[in-house]
Amino acid sequence: MQEKSRRTNKQRSEATRTALLEAARELFVEKGYAATGTPEIVARAQVTRGALYHHFDDKAAIFTAVIEQEAKATAEAIEAATPPSLPPPEALITGGKAYLQAMQKKGRARLVLVEGPTVLGRERLEEIDAQNGNRTLAEGLQAAMDAGLIKKLPLGPLTAQLGAAFDRAALAVESGGSIDEQIEVLEALITGLRE
Amino acid sequence: MQEKSRRTNKQRSEATRTALLEAARELFVEKGYAATGTPEIVARAQVTRGALYHHFDDKAAIFTAVIEQEAKATAEAIEAATPPSLPPPEALITGGKAYLQAMQKKGRARLVLVEGPTVLGRERLEEIDAQNGNRTLAEGLQAAMDAGLIKKLPLGPLTAQLGAAFDRAALAVESGGSIDEQIEVLEALITGLRE
């Protein structure tokens, strides 16, 4: 009889799904995945556990959805910041800075870099941001190697280790570290790869 | 009336404590911290939950004890492999290899590098192996910088990022990656720091 009655099914679903994801994200950031209960999530989202389990298979599934959101947002921020015309060496630095910047979104670093690997397993997580975050890095490194700008090294390990440095830098900045110092070190590591 | 009756209190404690730590370590490695229940731990250790909660404050405390064991063993392995006479640049490489080697102990990388930060929080974890693992790295880098062998960079961020690269390498090797390739990249990153 109210406006609510006129909502289409898609609208209803979308609304509660969004409310659940927002509530879950907040709580996972505040207290971590393990310490957050589904009763708490649905209370904040103003729905019931029935709704949650209608939209998500289990607690891990809603966490996964949150992580996918974060990964997607991060990837978009990086792509937006690095025009494809940029030559390989600068693209790496620029993209890296954009990554650090994007990771400063409150709680994102903790979610993706700390909780993510534990809850989803590293393999599952790498699938998610292989399509997103690290793809740019791997492509940049490959291009730089092809152009003879940096030493030839095994791409997988190089991407992994450099990516780990970026991740650690993001966490350090979130914990109050200086972003400039972190970037200074990252640049030194990358430029040190010139042959 | 049996031999067991003759055990001193310290022996009893030590025995069950050890049994609990062994069982817990096995299970944490097999299934992860969250998926391991205290009933399962005590069953494998052949004691009851009463004993567990007599020796440890809570589930997190027994996990912490496991991690401390691992960190200590890792630190000892590194120290044993790097004689203090070694000059800074080689000490870094040698120590790094020793670290990778030590981290290949089944499950150690996952425990310390994946589960550890989530369960204990990164700060608490860094306290534990600031005294252990990364101390060597920081000292080596400082010495190399003092000797003018590598670029002058902020020590904290440099240690953190290089440490992250080592950690990621250890995880990659545990997941079946080539240790030689990982070392090749690590050496390239370090030698790239020469000024």
Add this chain to the structure above:
DNA sequence: CCAAAAAAGATACAGTCTGTATGTATATGA
């Protein structure tokens, strides 16, 4: 050597959480 105290360990219980099963309301489509 023995009784009392302390330490180690076992048992029992309350509270909370997860996931499922079942029930109800709202929207859709014939």
Add this chain to the structure above:
DNA sequence: TCATATACATACAGACTGTATCTTTTTTGG
């Protein structure tokens, strides 16, 4: 408009954590 499907709510079973209490073994002081 009626039947069905979708969205959501409620109720329940099983499991786990941490604590409180109770028992057993060791230690210690007289």
